[in-house]
Amino acid sequence: MxxxxxxxxxxxxxxxxxxxxxxxxxxxxxxxxxxxxxxxxxxxxxxxxxxxxxxxxxxxxxxxxxxxxxxxxxxxxxxxxxxxxxxxxxxxxxxxxxxxxxxxxxxxxxxxLRNLNRENQARRDAEEQLENLIESSPVAIVTVDAGGSILFANNTAHRLLGLPAGALPGTGIAPYLPSLAKVPQQADDGRSFRTMMQCKGMRQDGEPFLADVWFSTYRTSAGPRLAAMIVDTSEDFRDREQTSFEQLLFGSRILVSAVSHEIRNICGAISVVHENLSRDTMLAHHSDFEALGTLTQALKRIAAMELRDREAFIASIDLHSFFEELMILLRPSLQDEDIRAAWSLPGDLPPVLADHHSLMQVFLNLAQNSRRAIAGRQDASFSISAHAHQGRVEIAVADNGPGVEDPSILFRPFEGSADSTGLGLYLSRALLRSFDGNLRYEPAPQGALFIVDLATDPDAPRKGQD
Incomplete structure (x- = not known):
């Protein structure tokens, strides 16, 4: 009781x-x-x-x-x-x-009543925290009604669109983000949208910008609504394009240097033959023979021109983080083709010195070659393993495809098959050599096996050390 x-x-x-x-x-x-x-x-x-x-x-x-x-x-x-x-x-x-x-x-x-007061106070505190979070967020946040009119916009949204604080509510979203204004407030089957899109935007002064927009639709008693978070990605786009352009120039210099090297070898051989033939009195003073010599020397001088190579952005790279990024890039394509991928990386793998972007291009090229070789196989598999030895890290990229018929032509430019140019492996090895790395092929019982050889970073602390 x-x-x-x-x-x-x-x-x-x-x-x-x-x-x-x-x-x-x-x-x-x-x-x-x-x-x-x-x-x-x-x-x-x-x-x-x-x-x-x-x-x-x-x-x-x-x-x-x-x-x-x-x-x-x-x-x-x-x-x-x-x-x-x-x-x-x-x-x-x-x-x-x-x-x-x-x-x-x-x-x-x-x-x-006490519980109700506590709930009301908690609700007011939550609303205040949410309002502070939204207002202090570095991401532009807006809500839009069914007619495309902006109901709410935080301070970041006003700065993004170049308007004074409080000017956006009541105006239309279409002049600033036309793609967002075209989003239907609800799907035909009644479901809401929760997705992301990339689109172009326009500031109040007419300046265009690129934006990543995460948005969702929902229903209220007053009708359908749309909430969106907007991020200006113009700077990222410029950095990405600039980096791509620099990498294109870097790869082009390597390719041109390789072609120039081959031309110099040929011109050297032609010069030797020309010098031997010049001892013949019948050809020594022939105008066409002299013109051939002049053309050969001119071509040799052109091929001997040194291109100022851009230094690679060499930095210390943590291979575990690097291969996590590579896995993110490769996993969708491997899963689409039912290719089993295996990653074997020791926990104490030391950092290496390399150009991150160039190294990523090398592994993407090797993975593309393997994927093309094992496409359609029932038991297709692709693996990456690594081990460190005497200041170097060797990374093995292997598949269980048909292998390479003639390994002697692998790293020659313009020796490709009908569906490739033969430049991928050549440029990959050239990129690796630009930061003291190397790429080689090794025979395997089954499939193809390529070894990426990289130099470790002597200044990076080893795991387990302070």
Whole structure:
């Protein structure tokens, strides 16, 4: 059974109820029978109903009914006394239970009100935190109604679009992000959109920019809505294009240098033959023979021109992070063709010195060659493994394809098959050699096996060392 009432003031409440009951009983006893004083028991019963639980209220009501019957001075008989006692018990119990119910409901209402106040305060705090988060976010955030009108825009959105704070709400989104204005507020089947797109935007002053937009649609009582987060990617686009251009120039210099080297070798051979033939008196003074010599020397001088090579962006590269990026790039294409990929990299693999972009191009080229060789096989597999040895890291790239028929022509330019130019492996090895690396082919029992040889970073701390 639960506690009667607050344990801290229980003696006081018990004394008060007992005193009231005794006082009413004495008053009823001293009063004549013509004036029944039983109604006085209602006061302690009301107090008991507010403090005690129901069973105690019923007990006290019965006690008060007995006292009222004893001291009211009325004659007791079976038909009248039982009826009177039943009315006493019913009236006292009903008043007590009614008071108890009112008290319980008041307590429940007070608890509910406190909980409601706490929930309202928590909601206000959450809304304030969310508002602060949105307003301080470096990402532009806007909400748009079904008509394309902006309902809300944070400070970043105003700075992105070149407008003063508070100017966007009420204006249309179409002049700034036309693609976002064309997004349907809801799919034909009733589902909402939650996706990302890349599009072009326009600032207030007419300056265009590129944007990545993450948006979702949802429904409210006022109609469909669209919420979008917008990031300006113009700087990333410029950096990416600049890097691609520099890598293109770097690869072109390597290719031109290789072709120039081959031309110099040929011109050297032609010069030797020309010098031998010049001893023949019949050809020595022939104009066409002299022109051939002049052309050969001119071509040799052109081929001997040194191109200023751009230094590769050599840096210390953590191979585990590097291969995680490579895995992200390769996994979709390998899964689409049901190629099983295996990665075996020791945990203590040291960092290497390389140009990150060039190294990535090398592995992408090797993976593309392997994927082309094993396409359509039922048990197609592709693997990358690595080990470190004497300041070098050797990375094996293998597949279970048909292998290489003539390894002697692998690294020759323009020796490709019908579906390739033969430049990929040549440029890959040239790129690796630009930062003291190398690429070689090794015979394997099955398939093709290429080894990427890289120099470790002597200044990088080894794992397990401070």
């Amino acid at each position: 639960s506690s009667l009432f607050s344990s801290g003031r229980r003696p006081t409440y018990l004394a008060l109820i007992a005193t009231l009951i005794i006082g009413v009983a004495i008053a009823d006893w001293r009063t004549t029978a013509a004036v029944p004083f039983g109604f006085g028991y209602l006061l302690p019963i009301v107090i008991a109903g507010a403090l005690l639980n129901r069973w105690y209220v019923i007990t006290i009501a019965i006690l008060c009914a007995v006292l009222a019957e004893l001291f009211d001075g009325l004659e007791w008989s079976v038909p009248f006394g039982l009826t009177r006692d039943f009315l006493y018990v019913t009236a006292f119990t009903g008043i007590g239970l009614f008071t108890s119910e009112i008290t319980e409901r008041r307590k429940a209402a007070a608890v509910h």
